Amino acid sequence: MTEVNKSIDHIISCLSGYDPDSMSVSGALDIILELTREYCKSLGSEFVPLTDAPGRVLFNDLISTLDVPAQDNAAMDGYAFAYKSLRQENETVKLKIRGNVSAGEVMSDEIILGECVKIMTGAKMPNMCDTVIPQEFVSISNGMACFTSNFVKEGDNRRMKGEDLKFGNPVLQRGKLLSAADVGLVASLGVPEIEVYKKLRVGFFSTGNEIRSPGQELEEGCIYDSNRYTMSAMLNRLPVDVIDFGVAADNPRILEEFFQNAASKVDLIVTSGGVSVGESDFTKQVMKSLGSVEFWKIAMRPGRPMAVGKIKKPNEADSMQTMVFGLPGNPVAVMVTFFIFVLPAIRQMVGNTRYLNKKLKFPLITSIKKKKGRTEFRRGSLVSMNGDIFVKVQENQGSGILRSMSEADCLVILEHDEQTYEAGDKVSVLIFDGLQESGE
Numbered sequence: 001m002t003e004v005n006k007s008i009d010h011i012i013s014c015l016s017g018y019d020p021d022s023m024s025v026s027g028a029l030d031i032i033l034e035l036t037r038e039y040c041k042s043l044g045s046e047f048v049p050l051t052d053a054p055g056r057v058l059f060n061d062l063i064s065t066l067d068v069p070a071q072d073n074a075a076m077d078g079y080a081f082a083y084k085s086l087r088q089e090n091e092t093v094k095l096k097i098r099g100n101v102s103a104g105e106v107m108s109d110e111i112i113l114g115e116c117v118k119i120m121t122g123a124k125m126p127n128m129c130d131t132v133i134p135q136e137f138v139s140i141s142n143g144m145a146c147f148t149s150n151f152v153k154e155g156d157n158r159r160m161k162g163e164d165l166k167f168g169n170p171v172l173q174r175g176k177l178l179s180a181a182d183v184g185l186v187a188s189l190g191v192p193e194i195e196v197y198k199k200l201r202v203g204f205f206s207t208g209n210e211i212r213s214p215g216q217e218l219e220e221g222c223i224y225d226s227n228r229y230t231m232s233a234m235l236n237r238l239p240v241d242v243i244d245f246g247v248a249a250d251n252p253r254i255l256e257e258f259f260q261n262a263a264s265k266v267d268l269i270v271t272s273g274g275v276s277v278g279e280s281d282f283t284k285q286v287m288k289s290l291g292s293v294e295f296w297k298i299a300m301r302p303g304r305p306m307a308v309g310k311i312k313k314p315n316e317a318d319s320m321q322t323m324v325f326g327l328p329g330n331p332v333a334v335m336v337t338f339f340i341f342v343l344p345a346i347r348q349m350v351g352n353t354r355y356l357n358k359k360l361k362f363p364l365i366t367s368i369k370k371k372k373g374r375t376e377f378r379r380g381s382l383v384s385m386n387g388d389i390f391v392k393v394q395e396n397q398g399s400g401i402l403r404s405m406s407e408a409d410c411l412v413i414l415e416h417d418e419q420t421y422e423a424g425d426k427v428s429v430l431i432f433d434g435l436q437e438s439g440e
């Protein structure tokens with residue numbers, strides 16, 4: 001078995017004190033990241049036009065093939081001259097104007113001491129010129145540019161060749177999640193397309209006899225599926241291709257079909273529901289029969305039960321496996337476990353070297369009590385008071401109350417070993433949305 005396909009059995013066999021019924025959040029994340037560590041090596045790469053590159057992950061280190069800018073040029077509209085033309089401080093200088101040069105033009109005349117050239121921003125500096133005086137400081141009389149020497153220092157308003165990117169120097173590193181600025185940099189090198197990791201194929205489905213899709217009739221005792229929609233929204237921010245496999249009934253034969261079908265089509269499957277100890281929770285037994293999957297009780301709230309592992313791809317070699325996350329069913333638990341475990345795993349699987357969630361610290365507005373021995377993720381909001389930012393924890397923390405997730409703008413992390421927090425204590429916070437596309 002290659003490194004890429006390290007199994008969860010192999011990873012846990014190397015751990016001392018492994019207890020699936022009492023996993024800490026950090027212990028669970030460590031195992032997950034170990035399981036996905038080498039995955040991106042098998043993902044392969046493709047070239048995409050720069051316009052499609054933001055949000056993708058760079059496959060190779062990028063070295064500059066040019067100096068940017070390619071030549072010294074003017075940073076302001078003004079007059080370019082050799083600083084040596086000035087003799088003393090606070091003198092009135094008069095320089096003979098030899099001509100004009102705009103951006104895109106080149107002045108090839110040799111400029112000598114006592115002369116200058118009217119220059120526009122971005123134009124190449126004429127020979128011998130090293131300084132630009134902005135036009136606001138200059139008056140013109142009889143073909144001469146007149147100004148006071150105090151208004152300018154040597155080298156002012158001159159952009160140096162290669163000051164942005166230097167030929168042969170590193171520009172971006174492999175594993176960087178490409179931003180708007182990154183594709184701008186690549187474009188400034190004149191490169192129209194870039195090699196990125198291929199997209200990861202991710203499939204998901206919900207489980208449960210009571211789950212109906214929006215648009216269907218809701219019979220008594222049933223509920224509408226929200227998990228597939230939160231999941232798809234969270235996945236769509238990542239460099240992945242997504243397949244929605246729908247809703248599987250709590251029936252071992254149907255569940256097996258769902259898993260086999262999904263495993264044949266995707267690299268990662270995320271399910272919700274059916275991983276606790278309920279009588280209709282067949283997801284566990286089916287997952288177990290198809291590969292090597294562990295069932296954890298994680299010391300966290302919300303989101304205690306979770307399944308993690310790999311299942312075999314049907315009709316392929318044993319080493320070809322699909323990663324699976326069996327998330328709990330409760331809508332808030334799904335979002336929280338996705339955020340805490342699935343998101344860093346996916347970032348790692350797509351080659352992003354900054355895969356950990358970015359945590360920020362803010363003081364609490366009120367005191368909080370929690371149970372020692374588990375990590376609690378409370379929904380919270382950031383509030384501004386007298387110019388400082390505080391975090392407020394929402395009242396209703398029930399794991400079925402999806403509304404509180406919609407009203408929140410962050411998760412507040414209450415640490416495993418803590419019991420009480422006083423108002424003003426700083427807590428770690430995971431901010432939702434824009435800030436979370438790239439991790440630490």
Ligand code: AMP
Nearest residue numbers: 206224225226227273274275328329330
């Ligand atoms: P389970 O883990 O399957 O027992 O589900 C736990 C709770 O989450 C139950 O109340 C389910 O009805 C609910 N639930 C499970 N899946 C979904 C879903 N896709 N959308 C909304 N609620 C769900």
Ligand code: MG
Nearest residue numbers: 207208273274
């Ligand atoms: Mg269920």
